Amino acid sequence: MAKINRIRTFAMALVFIGIFIMYIAIFVFSNSPILMSIAMIIGFLSVISSSFVYLWIGMKSTKSVPVTCPNCEKQTKILGKVDVCMHCEEPLTLDPELEGKELDARYNRKNFQS
Ligand SMILES: [Zn+2]
Structure with missing residues (x-):
């Protein structure tokens, strides 16, 4: 969420x-x-x-920064450096360096919990 x-x-x-x-x-x-x-x-x-x-x-x-989600192409807001899309839960980041492994690990861990 x-x-x-x-x-x-x-x-x-x-x-x-x-x-x-x-x-x-x-x-x-x-x-x-x-x-x-x-x-x-x-x-x-x-x-x-x-x-x-x-x-x-x-x-x-x-x-928060309003952005257009690259996945569902709807308007969403990013709070902090890393957040997820409000509509499709696509992981989003403002920091290009955070793209990739770190973000993946975070969301994988979240998936394991649920
Ligand atoms: Zn989205």
């Missing part, structure tokens, strides 16, 4: 986890004010931190 999408997914997950924790706080810890307060605070912090992640990815994406 492209870095921007990955971070967005993470921020989205934080929102849902936060809401889930607050839901648990209300319905599971309803007879324990201390546990409920702690869970509410954790859930709240989770939602707040996701806003910061969104803010951060917003700033990051202004620094």
